[in-house]
Amino acid sequence: MTRLAALMLLTALPFVPLLGRAGDIGDAANLTGLGGALCLWWQVLLGIRQVSERLSDDRLAVVALHRWLGGCGAFLVLLHPLLEMISLQQDLAYLAELDFTWVESTYTSLGRIALGLFLLLWLSSTLLRAAVRHRLWRFVHYVSYPLAGLVLLHAWGVGSYLAELPWLRAYWLGLAAVLALAVAWRAAVPLWxxxxxxxxxxxxxxxxxxxxxxxxxxxxxxxxxxxxxxxxxxxxxxxxxxxxxxxxxxxxxxxxxxxxxxxxxxxxxxxxxxxxxxxxxxxxxxxxxTFTREAHEDDRPAVLVAGGIGVTPFVDLVRRHAGPHMTLRHLVSSPAEAVYREELRDRLGPRYEDAFPRDLPLDRRARYFVCGSPGFIAATTARLRTRGVPREQVFTEQFDC
The missing domain is CATH 2.40.30.10 (Translation factors)
Known part of the structure; x- marks a missing residue:
């Protein structure tokens, strides 16, 4: 993650000199808009697995960072048009009005379309996430690609700092080019x-x-x-x-x-x-x-918790790194899901259980690795948190078709 953090800091450095130029609400609106665009830029990049896998081998940290950027981006993207509205002394209709009759209004309208797409994406990922099926949520998430493009175009056309500073305009064009190449790479991956x-x-x-x-x-x-x-x-x-x-x-x-x-x-x-x-x-x-990486880095207790076919990420781990520090709890709804039971039991002995206890044996030093359906993960992690297991000691991987 050190390399990724350094890259993120490097991409933010060109905006630091602008902080000293902010003198009114209009300047604050421009800064929040640029900051929100950069958050979305990184969020889209980290959402492309072929890119994020090369920037960091800690997938769980990347996923957490992706979500954090979404929260920061949400705040800045929503704050930017509100500040613009206040600066121009407009009412709420200003946020939804579309006008393609002249150049500046066209770029402004692109920003309003981007705001609408962002609200759709944000709602499907937060308030409506539990009610939206994974496949629909995944398709809605593809909105992030045109959304980021519209935000970059909007800032290019009406951003005052970009218009005043040629070097910042060139940098913005570079960000847009990198994003376009990354999305093209993502689309072409099936070819190779x-x-x-x-x-x-x-x-x-x-x-x-x-x-x-x-x-x-x-x-x-x-x-x-x-x-x-x-x-x-x-x-x-x-x-x-x-x-x-x-x-x-x-x-x-x-x-x-x-x-x-x-x-x-x-x-x-x-x-x-x-x-x-x-x-x-x-x-x-x-x-x-590799959400199970920490399970074999040392002799700290590791509790593997699997729901049904969620045992598959643990099979190779047990074969290669089984030791007295490792236990496996495998909840199966039917005997048909108890795959690899005999082999895992032979390797782990009494540290393998295919009957899930009402209360997991609690070890405050242990790290818990949970894999299964979204419902299974939600219930198991809630139980662990209720019993006092810190969030940073629970690692999850969900199966969802």
Missing amino acids: THRYRLAAAEALSPTVTEYTLAPAGRGRARGRGLRPPRPGQFCYLRLRAFSRAHPFSVVRQGEDGRLTFAVKSAGPFTARLARLAPGAVLRLDGPYG
Whole structure:
């Protein structure tokens, strides 16, 4: 995170000299607008996993930072038009009026459209998050791309500091170019994702199947594919280059580059995956994640809490790093979800339980790693917090189709 923090500070430095120029509400409105735009710029960049993964290997910290930037951006983006309205002595209608009849009003209207898109994004991520399905929320989140573009265009056209300072205008153009390249990269990722062939499919239970994929094409010729995943990491699988990607945790990796995933039958994607014949080609992107990294960095107690198929991020972790400091609690709603039970029990002994206790045994030194559905994670983390476990000792990864 040190490298990422340094980059963020570096991008904010050109705005520091402007703080001494603020003398009235109009100047304050300009500064809040520029600050909000920079927050949104970073939020969009960190929301592109191919970018954020290269800036920091601490995914949980990046996700937390992404959310924090969203909060800061929300405050500044909402404050900016209010200050402009007060500075120009306008009423609330000023915030919604669209006028494309001349150049300045067009740029101002772009800002108002951006404000509307931002409100849609903010509401779907906060007040309405519990009522919005994950897929709909994900599609609404794509609004952040045109939103950031509209904000940059709005400031370019009517920002007084940008008009007065050529060097700041050039810097703003550079920010816009970097954002455009990052979004283009994100859109083109499916073109160069790794090609794998389905080598084997084995039913672990009536609802869970283990798929083994082998590198195809150049990866096969060189005996490699994706870079080796670390315990707890996941990859995104696609059936075709531009089809929707779905994340699945790696439960085994072979020396020949083969990767194995355990997939629960749940939805159209897994149904299509189950119909694939051996030799079928899939696209893989990753690996990403590693929310379990702290579970094996030292001998501090680590409690792994899994809901159903949420046990998959822990399988490779237990195989490689099981020790007396590690325990696993696996809640299963039916025997069909108790996959890897015998192997995990053999490795962990009495430190593996597939019956979830009413109250988790509390160890104030322990770190808790929780994986499962959003509802399972919400209930488990609430229980831990109620029992006094600090927020910084709880790490989560949710499955949501």
